[in-house]
Amino acid sequence: MKNIDYKYVEEFVNSILEQLKNILDVDTVNFVQHYLNHDEYEMAFEGLFIEIMKLDKMPKIDFSKSKEIAEILKLDQDSVFDFEFWKKFNDYLEKKHGNR
Numbered sequence: 001m002k003n004i005d006y007k008y009v010e011e012f013v014n015s016i017l018e019q020l021k022n023i024l025d026v027d028t029v030n031f032v033q034h035y036l037n038h039d040e041y042e043m044a045f046e047g048l049f050i051e052i053m054k055l056d057k058m059p060k061i062d063f064s065k066s067k068e069i070a071e072i073l074k075l076d077q078d079s080v081f082d083f084e085f086w087k088k089f090n091d092y093l094e095k096k097h098g099n100r
Contacts, residue, residue, distance in 0.1 A: 009041045009069055013048060016061055023059065024051055042073045043080050050082060053092045063093050 013036060017029055028051045035044035049066070052059065070076060070089060079085035 004072055006039070006041055009045070009072065010036055012065060012069055013041070013044055016048060016052075019061065020052070020059055023055065042075060045069060045073055046075055046079055046081055046085055049089060049092075050085070053088060058095075067093060
């Protein structure tokens with residue numbers, strides 16, 4: 001079984017929160033931080049990206065790294081808040097790459 005580097009995951013999620021703190025609503029930021037504080041990285045990541053996907057404009061974040069971390073967290077196999085998260089997440093990433 002592969003060990004997960006949760007520090008890597010947490011740093012990435014926190015960097016996105018910092019970058020988008022003026023775009024995301026305060027409840028979203030608090031929600032994500034709450035789950036990070038309780039070591040619920042899957043919930044923090046999924047919740048954050050559910051909100052990011054609702055934004056009118058796509059933020060400039062590392063989508064390759066985002067997908068890598070989602071896979072590390074096994075969100076491609078199981079999600080918490082939205083059972084279609086993986087499909088929606090991939091559709092969103094595809095849209096991002098299609099806009100280049």
